[in-house]
Amino acid sequence: MEELRITAGGHLGPIDSARVPRYSGAATFARLPRLDQVDRTDIAVVGVPFDSGVSYRPGARFGANHVREASRLLRPYNPALDVSPFERVQVADAGDMAVNPFNIHEAIETVQANALELTADGTRLVTLGGDHTIALPLLRAASERAGSPVALLHFDAHLDTWDTYFGAEYTHGTPFRRAVEEGILDTEAISHVGTRGPLYGVKDLEDDRRFGFGIVTSSDVFRQGVDEVIARLRDRIGDRPLYVSVDIDVLDPAHAPGTGTPEAGGMTSRELLEILRGLRGLNLVGADVVEVAPAYDTAEITGVAASHVAYDLVSLMADNLTPPSKES
Numbered sequence: 341m342e343e344l345r346i347t348a349g350g351h352l353g354p355i356d357s358a359r360v361p362r363y364s365g366a367a368t369f370a371r372l373p374r375l376d377q378v379d380r381t382d383i384a385v386v387g388v389p390f391d392s393g394v395s396y397r398p399g400a401r402f403g404a405n406h407v408r409e410a411s412r413l414l415r416p417y418n419p420a421l422d423v424s425p426f427e428r429v430q431v432a433d434a435g436d437m438a439v440n441p442f443n444i445h446e447a448i449e450t451v452q453a454n455a456l457e458l459t460a461d462g463t464r465l466v467t468l469g470g471d472h473t474i475a476l477p478l479l480r481a482a483s484e485r486a487g488s489p490v491a492l493l494h495f496d497a498h499l500d501t502w503d504t505y506f507g508a509e510y511t512h513g514t515p516f517r518r519a520v521e522e523g524i525l526d527t528e529a530i531s532h533v534g535t536r537g538p539l540y541g542v543k544d545l546e547d548d549r550r551f552g553f554g555i556v557t558s559s560d561v562f563r564q565g566v567d568e569v570i571a572r573l574r575d576r577i578g579d580r581p582l583y584v585s586v587d588i589d590v591l592d593p594a595h596a597p598g599t600g601t602p603e604a605g606g607m608t609s610r611e612l613l614e615i616l617r618g619l620r621g622l623n624l625v626g627a628d629v630v631e632v633a634p635a636y637d638t639a640e641i642t643g644v645a646a647s648h649v650a651y652d653l654v655s656l657m658a659d660n661l662t663p664p665s666k667e668s
């Protein structure tokens with residue numbers, strides 16, 4: 341079957357949903373071409389079907405494909421950022437990484453190696469998880485490509501700077517402690533956004549502060565409002581290379597029921613999208629959307645929220661990249 345894609349700006353875009361029903365065919369993110377259908381990419385969306393690092397409900401291994409399915413309704417122009425990301429740069433779906441579900445160390449190595457391979461030509465990644473364990477190898481690759489430690493904006497109900505679970509160092513509750521220990525984060529510019537819920541003890545917060553994290557809690561977002569939060573975050577990040585990690589459980593369970601460790605009192609999807617859009621112009625070098633667990637989702641609520649988050653991340657990156665066609 342002919343694919344009938346939108347081609348604009350010299351880039352192969354999504355299948356045209358005005359000519360091919362959007363509910364038909366195999367799902368790629370936003371109906372974009374697969375990596376093997378394009379000559380080169382500026383941004384690749386890639387899946388990591390891995391959830392062997394979870395401490396509670398499993399199922400995030402199915403997250404990436406759920407987000408792809410829920411992304412069929414995305415349209416090519418993003419009015420909130422006034423950008424047509426698929427026209428401005430070449431975006432493609434790189435499929436899924438083949439990660440070992442039985443060996444977490446090997447899985448982490450695979451994610452790091454695949455991320456480095458995909459970014460060797462300057463391509464930027466928006467990764468669909470998978471559980472939050474995968475942020476560590478993705479950050480390793482991002483800082484290697486940036487040539488320096490990177491700033492981090494971490495949207496999550498949880499700190500994910502805990503030390504070990506059952507003696508295990510590599511889990512979905514520990515990636516950012518490991519990243520600080522490894523020196524791959526610029527600790528002048530690392531922040532959590534949306535944290536809430538019970539902790540193991542006050543030491544969790546003391547450790548986290550010692551690592552250098554700033555915290556904008558879910559309550560701060562509600563009480564201060566998104567504009568003040570955006571100003572605080574931008575101030576801290578400046579022009580540093582920035583990695584954004586979005587754990588979908590940053591949203592209230594009403595906005596994202598399909599996740600493994602839900603906490604009450606979270607942000608709305610509107611607040612999250614508004615804060616992300618407030619990052620326009622920053623040097624976004626990589627991003628992930630993790631912890632989508634479709635078995636607990638209803639009516640694609642979580643899938644739709646995650647697909648819009650990923651779309652805005654792609655839009656921010658595209659907006660900030662000079663289209664190669666305009667360089668020459």
Ligand SMILES: N=C(N)NCCCC(=O)O
Binds near residue numbers: 395
């Ligand atoms: N990264 C996510 N989603 N959750 C971490 C929860 C760790 C815990 O069970 O305490």
Ligand SMILES: [Zn+2]
Binds near residue numbers: 496497631
């Ligand atoms: Zn979380």
Ligand SMILES: [Zn+2]
Binds near residue numbers: 472512587631
């Ligand atoms: Zn997390």
